[in-house]
Amino acid sequence: MSPLSGSKRNALAFALVFCSGAGWLFAQEQSATTISHQVRDIFERAAKAVVKIHGVDEHSEICGTGFFVDPTGTLYTAYTVGGEAGNFTVEFDGKKYPARQVVADIRSGTAMLKVDETTPALPIGKSDELELATPVVSIGYPLDLPKTPNLGMLAGLDRKCLGRYFSTIHLRVNVPIQRGEAGAPLLNMKGEVVGIVVSSLENNSACYAVPIEAAEKIRTDFVRFGEARHGWIGVNKVEPAAQQVDGSRAMVTQVGDETPAARSGIKEGDVLLHVGTKKISNPEDVFDASFYITAGDVVPITVMRGDQKMTFHVQAAMHPASRTGVLLASPGTIPGVLPMSLDEDFPHSP
Numbered sequence: 001m002s003p004l005s006g007s008k009r010n011a012l013a014f015a016l017v018f019c020s021g022a023g024w025l026f027a028q029e030q031s032a033t034t035i036s037h038q039v040r041d042i043f044e045r046a047a048k049a050v051v052k053i054h055g056v057d058e059h060s061e062i063c064g065t066g067f068f069v070d071p072t073g074t075l076y077t078a079y080t081v082g083g084e085a086g087n088f089t090v091e092f093d094g095k096k097y098p099a100r101q102v103v104a105d106i107r108s109g110t111a112m113l114k115v116d117e118t119t120p121a122l123p124i125g126k127s128d129e130l131e132l133a134t135p136v137v138s139i140g141y142p143l144d145l146p147k148t149p150n151l152g153m154l155a156g157l158d159r160k161c162l163g164r165y166f167s168t169i170h171l172r173v174n175v176p177i178q179r180g181e182a183g184a185p186l187l188n189m190k191g192e193v194v195g196i197v198v199s200s201l202e203n204n205s206a207c208y209a210v211p212i213e214a215a216e217k218i219r220t221d222f223v224r225f226g227e228a229r230h231g232w233i234g235v236n237k238v239e240p241a242a243q244q245v246d247g248s249r250a251m252v253t254q255v256g257d258e259t260p261a262a263r264s265g266i267k268e269g270d271v272l273l274h275v276g277t278k279k280i281s282n283p284e285d286v287f288d289a290s291f292y293i294t295a296g297d298v299v300p301i302t303v304m305r306g307d308q309k310m311t312f313h314v315q316a317a318m319h320p321a322s323r324t325g326v327l328l329a330s331p332g333t334i335p336g337v338l339p340m341s342l343d344e345d346f347p348h349s350p
Contacts, residue, residue, distance in 0.1 A: 035135070035151070042137050042191045043149040049120040050139045050147060050185060051092040053077055053099070053113070055085030065140040065184040066090065066113060067122050067193070069219075073115040076215050077183030078198045079104055082111030090115050105228045107167045107291070107321070108214045109198040112222065122185060125192025127171060127211035130154050135189055136173055138197055138207075140181030150175050155206060159284050168291035170208045171195045177207040186212075217292055224294075231293030231316030233301070234259020235266065238283040245271040245304045250283045252303070261301075264314040270303035295319065 046067075055062040064081030068074065075090065082088070083104040090099045090113065102112040130136070131154070138150045152175030159169055173186065177200040186195035186209045195209030221229045237254035250272040255262050272280040276299050278289035293299050295318040302311045 038189060039137055039149055039151050042187055042189070043139060045191050046122055046185070046187060047139055047147050047149075048093070049122045051075065051090045052141045052147075052180075053081055053183065054089045054091065054096075055082065056087045057085040063141070063144065063180050064182045065180065065197075067139075067183075067185040068119045069124065069193070070121050071118055073117050073119045074102070074219075075099075075113050075115070075119075076185075076196055077111050077113060078196060079106050079109045079111050080198070081183045082113050088113055092119070103218060103222045103228060105218045107228075107230060108218055109210050110196055110215045110218060112215075112219060122187075123190075123192045124212055124216065125188050125190065125194045127194040127213060130157075130171070130188070130194060132156070136175070136194065137187045137189070138173075138175050138177070138181070138184045138209075139187070140177070140184030140197065142178035142181050144180060150177075150181075152176075152206075158208070159287060161208070165284075165287055167287065168214050169211060169288045170198075171211060172201075172206060173197075173209055174206050176200075176204050178204060214291065217294075221294055225296075229295040230291070230319035230321070231295040231297060231299065232260070232319040233264075233266075233290075233293065233299065233314050233316055234261040235272075235286070238272065238286050240283060241271055246273055246309070248273050248280050248282070248304070250280045250286060260314045260317050261312075264301070264312040266301060266303065266312055266314070267305070270305050270310075272301070272303055273309070274300065274302040276300065 049068045051066050053064045053066045062081060062085045064077060066075040066077035069076055082101060088099040089096045097115045097117055099113045099115045102114045104111040134154045136152055136154060142148055152173050154171060155174045156172035157169050158172050159166060177197055182197060184197040185193045186197060188194050193212050195211055196215055197207050197209045199208045201207060218228045234256040235252055236256045238250050239253045241249045241251035248271050252268055252270045255266055255268060274280060275289035276292060280286060293316045295316050298313050298315050300311050301314050
């Protein structure tokens with residue numbers, strides 16, 4: 001067999017490149033088709049449990065989205081939809097039903113409503129299984145339009161925005177949210193709820209969602225006590241330690257007098273390792289861990305004191321910020337210091 005001439009070799013190389021490119025495009029098309037089918041399947045399974053909520057506040061009518069989480073008619077929505085309005089009706093399955101507010105919690109940014117009907121319900125997932133660039137789906141009612149699916153990805157796990165700390169980690173999602181979609185469920189690709197859409201970002205290019213665990217914490221409190229019970233242990237200030245100790249740099253630098261923390265034996269200089277079930281690596285972790293403390297519960301707090309690991313069992317009190325109901329914490333005023341505050345005027349601790 002005679003060797004190929006230069007022109008034939010070039011033609012063959014071009015053909016190979018063309019076929020390779022065509023194969024790549026075909027693979028891309030197949031992948032897009034697969035994702036499209038997946039989203040459609042999630043939408044068809046989940047949409048029946050997603051509802052439109054109507055309400056009236058002191059200024060105007062409110063319209064938003066919610067979703068059922070149990071078959072007895074309990075539903076979650078955003079605080080901006082179900083927190084300060086009344087005269088609620090919920091629209092699903094082609095009908096409208098009266099609804100009542102069960103609990104509204106501005107710290108988590110969520111509210112629970114209830115209809116006296118047997119309803120479908122969405123399965124609950126775990127937000128801590130999400131990683132950056134994980135695809136997610138929301139289902140809501142944008143701009144008074146029909147129920148609509150939306151595909152995006154997890155862009156961040158944020159503790160603060162514009163210099164202010166959230167009371168718990170928020171999921172930043174590259175999903176453009178329009179008016180009417182507050183309260184929409186955020187779903188993983190199994191169709192499980194991992195968050196609740198609570199706000200849009202600039203130009204509606206993305207949104208923030210509260211992790212579903214935050215809403216579940218509020219629901220558990222309500223089942224146990226009839227209200228949300230945010231806990232408080234009285235560690236007034238946590239700063240970065242000079243060096244890492246057993247994987248953590250969160251050093252206690254101020255403990256309030258006559259607080260649960262002080263009475264249990266926690267002292268300044270202790271390096272926090274665990275608050276409840278949450279592992280602590282840096283001072284910012286304390287915000288998120290503190291959100292899941294329930295007043296009245298005994299919370300295990302593990303610290304390093306020198307070279308000794310110690311665990312204190314602290315009975316949490318009711319959080320002082322529960323009286324003011326603020327959602328965001330104030331920004332730190334001293335570089336490197338993260339004041340454990342939930343109120344700009346009165347610095348409360350976790």
